[in-house]
Amino acid sequence: MESKWWRRWSLLALVIIVGAEASDVTYDGRSLLIDGQRKILFSGSIHYPRSTPQMWPSLIAKAKEGGIDVIQTYVFWNVHEPQPGQYDFSGRYDLVRFVKEVQAQGLYITLRIGPFIESEWTYGGFPFWLHDVPGIVFRTDNEPFKFYMQNFTTKIVDTMKSEGLYAPQGGPIILSQIENEYQNIQKAFGPAASRYVKWAAQMAVGLQTGVPWVMCKQTDAPDPVINTCNGMRCGETFTGPNSPDKPSLWTENWTSFYQVYGGLPYIRSAEDIAFHVTLFVARNGSYVNYYMYHGGTNLGRTGSAYVITAYYDQAPLDEYGLLRQPKWGHLKDLHAAIKSCSSTLLQGVQKNLSLGQMQEGYVFEEEKGGCVAFLINNDKENNVTVQFRNRSYVLLPKSISILPDCEKVTFNTANVNAESNRRIVTPAQNFSSADMWEQFQEGVPNFDDTSFKSNSLLEHMNTTKDKSDYLWYTLRFENNLSCNAPTLNIQSAAHVAHVFANDTYVGGAHGNHDVKSFTLELPVTLNEGPNNISILGAMVGLPDSGAFLERRFAGLTSVQIQCSEEESYDLTNSTWGYQVGLVGEQLQVYNEQNSGNEVQWSQLGDINNQMLTWYKTTFEAPEVDEPIALDLGSMGKGEAWVNGESIGRYWILFHDNNGNPSQALYHVPRSFLKASGNVLVVMEEGGGNPLGVSLNTVSVKTTSHEHFPKLSFPSAT
Known part of the structure; x- marks a missing residue:
């Protein structure tokens, strides 16, 4: 553990710089100590980019009312440093504003800088430019990676210090995290991994924030960094701090689980959460963070591979920030019961x-x-x-x-006294008239339309640089096959592929969250002589975890035309032309000011089997003061924008085991809306019917004391 004289010197230095009254944050073997007082703390994860600044005060206030003492958030590297040395802390990315809002409401902050976060966030929070740094290997004893990791970590710490936001400066930040669940991949890096863990700890502590640092799921976290538990049952699974001088902290208590396209929502009961929180406290736990307390929305293209746009909607505060009862109320009652006797819990034997x-x-x-x-x-x-x-x-x-x-x-974890509620979706406007819609048809590029060529199938992510989900592979070839019924055989390690032959749609296929590779075998009609093959590869978020993330491969791996087992034509190493993204993306047709004369919108035509079409309509904002959601249940797959702001990807055609889409309602944050003349633009890959889209308000209605069903849960790791 760091020496007392060093702590006091660091704290004094910060106070002198800022001129604020210091709040000493240390720890012993029982708990964190704030100004020398042991604390049992209940924390809730709220991620600032998954909501809007207009939502933050209400979310934080509801967490506080629910008995939460601490707001925990990751820091999202890719949104803050989209290009090396170019920083963005505006709008939803205004971390300082978020921290100050927490402080204004009298709560503490745990800042999980990472800067690798996973979090079902695209590329685990890494900016994609990091992939192109020469010689880089992520998350190991690699000098290029450590250079950029230290740069960003230092940038965040310095930003927080400059605003006086650490507890020793009178700010709300009482705890920081470096790295994230590294032990999950540690073996892959051999001896270099241990060196990296020690370096990361020393680097973080050396930044002299004046507050403790943690590493979650890292049993070898070097002193003075605290090792913490993540999972659903840390009262049972946590092996404990790696030193008797460190407290038992639970950084992620999963209130539900993230949901993927094709998957069902994860229902974790209020009773089960309460049981395991209480067990953890009974076994000397002193800090419990709910992951998530409010999940929010993966706006834009921020969700990782196959993760739906709604994030942890089953949390105590749902995607819209509404109370999910009885979960929120039962945990509130639990917090009050434990806090009523916290002094004895912290001082007693x-x-x-x-x-x-x-x-x-x-x-x-x-x-x-x-x-x-x-x-x-x-x-x-x-x-x-x-x-x-x-x-x-x-x-x-x-x-x-x-x-x-x-x-x-005074409290039993299985006895729920909190009221129950259910979500009410009320239609506010439908878009069922063809006269309401305009469309813009996305063209299918052929080989001659592309300027970028290669004699091989290029890896998807390294080609798009995450500027778009989409990558066109185009090819022109002479048909010399003897058969009349050839088959196009395509193997892909991307998420989705749509195939066109001579501008005619042939078919498509996709993988899933667990098996991302897939094969297409499609009968194809070919002309004698020259033929054009155009294949649209699509990613639905980048991977977010695992060792050697920088080496991941996505995209087409082979393309063949087969007549029979004896006769085939391998096109894999032919000369391919490439186009990154869609024309509508390049023209930013979702932004009114960018459409100009380049975009020729037309009246809605035949929507049957229409591929790659942009649809546009306008609407008025509902007058009621309730959250807003678009019902896109009639669409297929794509992305939607309101007034130029992306509300995320949708994938209605990907059904769960019950034959339903994993998500049909898509949150439209109120701050995205104008009083009138709101513009909705939808990019549809194929099969969607915009006439079935509707705008809805979302509310909750109190019901009787209903209990969640007793379901199985994933084992903690």
Whole structure:
């Protein structure tokens, strides 16, 4: 652990620079200490780029009302440094404004700088230009990577210091994180990994923020950095701090799970969350962060591979910032119960006792007489009566009772008293009239239309540089095959492929979150002599995790025309022409000021089997003060913009196991809207019907005390 004299010198230096009253943040083996006082802290993850500055005050206020003490957020490198040395902290990326809003409402901040974050965020938060740095290997003892990682980490720390936002300066930041779940990939890098972990810790501590640093899921986190737990059941799975001088902290308690296209929503009950939070506290845990407390929206193209636009919609605050009950209320009651006896929990001596075959208790007692008990029933099926201090207590199945005075039960994790609610979607406007829509047809480029050529199939991400989801592969070849019914065979490691032969759509296919590669075998009609093949490859977010992220391959891997097993024509190493992105993207047809005379919008035509079409309409903002959502359930796949702001990707055609789209409603933040004359632009890859699109308001309605179904959950890692 860092020496006391160094801490005091660092704190004094910060106070002298800023002139603010210092708040000393340290730790011992029980908890974080703020001004020498031990704290049990409840934290909630709210990610500033997944909402808007106009939403931040309400989200933070609802978290505070729910008993949250700390707001936790990642720092998103790719949005802040889109090009080396060029920084953006505007709008949704205004980190300083977000931190100051948290401070204004009297809460603390945990800043997870990373700068690798994963977070189901495209490329794990790395800016794609990092991929092109010569000799770079991400997240290991590699000098180019460490140079840029240190540059960005230092930039963020210096920005926070310059605004006086660390606790020793009177600011709200009490904790920082460096790296993120590195132990998941550590073995892949051999001995260099341990050197990297030590370097990262030393680099971070050397920035002298005056607050502790953590590494999550990193059992070898070097002193003074604290190793922390991520998962759903850290009270059961966490092996504990790697030093008796460090507290037990839980940086990610998954309130749900991220959802992918083709997947079902993950329902985690309020009772299950409460049980595992209480168990963690009973076993000396002192900091619990809910990941996510508000998930928000993957606006634009920010979601990682196959992740839907709504993020952690089942969190205590749903995608729109509405209370999800009873989850929000039950956790609020839990926080109040634990805080009512936190002094004894933090100062008392803990004892563990057996109360039965599947029952146990934890008791905290102070010399001055304070006493707190947790009575635990691990039986999932039955009520059980236990004896504790000559009294009988009935414990509900899979529950923990909290006794702040070791006598009276004030809270049981399975007894939900909070009200329940359900989401109400109310139509505000439909767009069912063809007269309301205009369209712009995206052309299919042929080989002669492309200026960039290569004698091989190029890797998708390295070619697009993440400027677009889309990459056209074009080819002109002479048909010398003898058969009349050739088959086009394409193997792809991208996410989606659409195939055109001589400007005619032949077919398409896609992978999924778990198996991203796929094969297309399509009958194709070829002309005698010259033929044009155009293949549109599409990514639905870049990968966000794993070792050697910089080496990932996406895109087409082989193209063949087959007549029979004996006769085929391999086109893989032919001369291919490439076009990055769509013409509509290049013209920014979603921005009114950029459409100009270059974009010839026309009246809506035949929408049946229409491929690669941009649709545009206008609408008035609903007068009611409720969240707004577009129902895109009649569309196929693409992206939507409101007044030039992307509300994210949609993929209605990708159904879950129940035959439904994984997401049909798409959040339109209120700050994107004008009072009148709002412009909606939708880019449809194919199969969508804009006449079925509608604008809706979203609200919640209180219902009876309904309980979430008991479902299975993923094992914690």
